[in-house]
Structures are given as structure tokens and as C-alpha cells.
Amino acid sequence: MVHKLFVCTTCASIWKDGKRVGTSGGQLLLDELLKLNQSWSLSSNFLIQSVECMSACNRPCVVAIAAEGKYTYLFGDLPVDAASLATTASAILVCASKYATQSDGSLPWSERPAPLKKGIVAKIPPMQELAVIG
Numbered sequence: 001m002v003h004k005l006f007v008c009t010t011c012a013s014i015w016k017d018g019k020r021v022g023t024s025g026g027q028l029l030l031d032e033l034l035k036l037n038q039s040w041s042l043s044s045n046f047l048i049q050s051v052e053c054m055s056a057c058n059r060p061c062v063v064a065i066a067a068e069g070k071y072t073y074l075f076g077d078l079p080v081d082a083a084s085l086a087t088t089a090s091a092i093l094v095c096a097s098k099y100a101t102q103s104d105g106s107l108p109w110s111e112r113p114a115p116l117k118k119g120i121v122a123k124i125p126p127m128q129e130l131a132v133i134g
């Protein structure tokens with residue numbers, strides 16, 4: 001099964017005169033995740049994909065985990081300052097690993113790593129096959 005980890009690269013941007021200045025926090029998070037992904041045992045099960053926005057802009061940084069037939073989770077408030085970036089990225093991959101092992105992707109609060117215990121923005125139920133009537 002293919003799982004997806006979406007990372008907003010617009011989150012935590014600094015803007016000046018309508019232009020982004022420097023590297024956004026979301027881009028730093030994506031870069032760190034891609035670095036860790038090189039030695040992650042589930043790297044072949046997950047596609048890590050950058051997105052420009054997931055409409056949780058007031059809760060930076062934001063990532064989402066999704067797969068067909070599983071809950072979709074949207075996490076925000078993920079810290080990416082220099083002291084937290086590696087811990088946050090690592091916690092995301094721990095959470096994604098847990099997600100991959102659950103048939104419906106359930107991620108109970110008590111089983112999520114600290115940076116993902118709070119700041120959850122959405123938990124969307126899996127799509128179910130629709131019964132054909134008639």
C-alpha cells in the first residue's frame with residue numbers, strides 16, 4: 001500500500017514586499033524529512049510530497065498523512081526552530097511508521113510522539129466503498 005506524507009512548504013515563511021525571504025520553516029522540515037528518509041525502513045512505503053498549502057496556515061508547520069482506506073490526519077503547530085527541527089522530523093516518521101502498521105491508520109493520542117500529541121487539526125475518516133443499489 002502506498003502511503004503519503006504531505007508537507008506544506010509555505011508554512012513559516014517570512015514575507016517582505018510580497019516576496020518570500022529566505023527558506024521557509026516548511027521547506028526546512030521537508031529537507032530534514034527527506035534526509036531522514038534515506039535511512040528510514042519504510043521509505044519505500046511512503047511518498048513524501050511537498051504541497052504549497054493545506055489551509056491550516058495559522059497553525060504552522062503543517063503535515064498530513066494519508067492512504068487509501070485509512071484515516072487522513074492533518075497535524076499543525078509543529079516546531080521547526082533550530083533546536084526542534086530534527087526532533088520534529090523524527091517524530092513525524094515515528095508517527096508515520098505507526099500509521100503504516102494500523103489497518104485503518106488509527107493514531108491514538110497516547111501512541112503518538114510528543115510533537116504530534118497536540119496540534120492535531122483534522123482526523124478524516126477513510127473513504128468507504130459505496131454500495132451500488134439497484
Ligand code: FES
Pocket residue numbers: 008009010011012052053054055056057058060062
Ligand atoms: S501555508 Fe502551510 S497550511 Fe497554508
